[in-house]
Amino acid sequence: MKEKAKYDKNAFEMLGGVEGARALADCFYDTMASMPEAQNIRAMHPNDLVPTCEKFALFLCGWLGGPPLYKEKYGPLDLTGLHALFKIGEAEKNMWLLCMEQALEKQMIDDELKNYLLERFRIPAEKIHNWCQQQKLQPVGPTSQLKG
Numbered sequence: 001m002k003e004k005a006k007y008d009k010n011a012f013e014m015l016g017g018v019e020g021a022r023a024l025a026d027c028f029y030d031t032m033a034s035m036p037e038a039q040n041i042r043a044m045h046p047n048d049l050v051p052t053c054e055k056f057a058l059f060l061c062g063w064l065g066g067p068p069l070y071k072e073k074y075g076p077l078d079l080t081g082l083h084a085l086f087k088i089g090e091a092e093k094n095m096w097l098l099c100m101e102q103a104l105e106k107q108m109i110d111d112e113l114k115n116y117l118l119e120r121f122r123i124p125a126e127k128i129h130n131w132c133q134q135q136k137l138q139p140v141g142p143t144s145q146l147k148g
């Protein structure tokens, strides 16, 4: 619990500030692009990953307790709504988290911080996944108006 409180306050600094967030974002998308088994999620992204990677790096800064660089540049982000466009099932969620785990390992982030970050990432990943599942279950079109 004490460790968690430590990272809740300092995760941004412990990751290495803006440079650390950028390095993690770069490594994450490089990992996604190079893992054959991650092509299911790579294919959801544009060919050019640079703008997505830049946005993700800025997002990470604010999300980990650093300066709100994404919000300053692009405004507030509805993380779940943004991802609702995509079909994110269990396999896609798990692959995203695996790419992140590998990126954290490649960045040689120590185990304690790595585990803390993976737990943090798991929360929005689950929310996104659950939201996408719910969307799939909603009846769409005129049949949703039918009763009985």
Ligand code: HEM
Binding pocket: 041, 044, 045, 046, 051, 052, 055, 056, 059, 074, 079, 082, 083, 086, 088, 092, 093, 096, 097, 121, 124, 125, 126, 128, 129
């Ligand atoms: C659960 C699995 C996930 C999948 C399959 C996924 C996939 C995607 C895709 C396809 C895009 C759009 C890329 C583009 O058009 O540029 C995107 C953007 C983004 N994702 Fe995810 N994502 C996932 C989880 C997450 C999580 C857990 C976070 C945050 C912790 C996150 C943060 C972002 C951000 C910040 C952007 C860019 C926002 C923007 O375009 O302004 N994603 N993601």
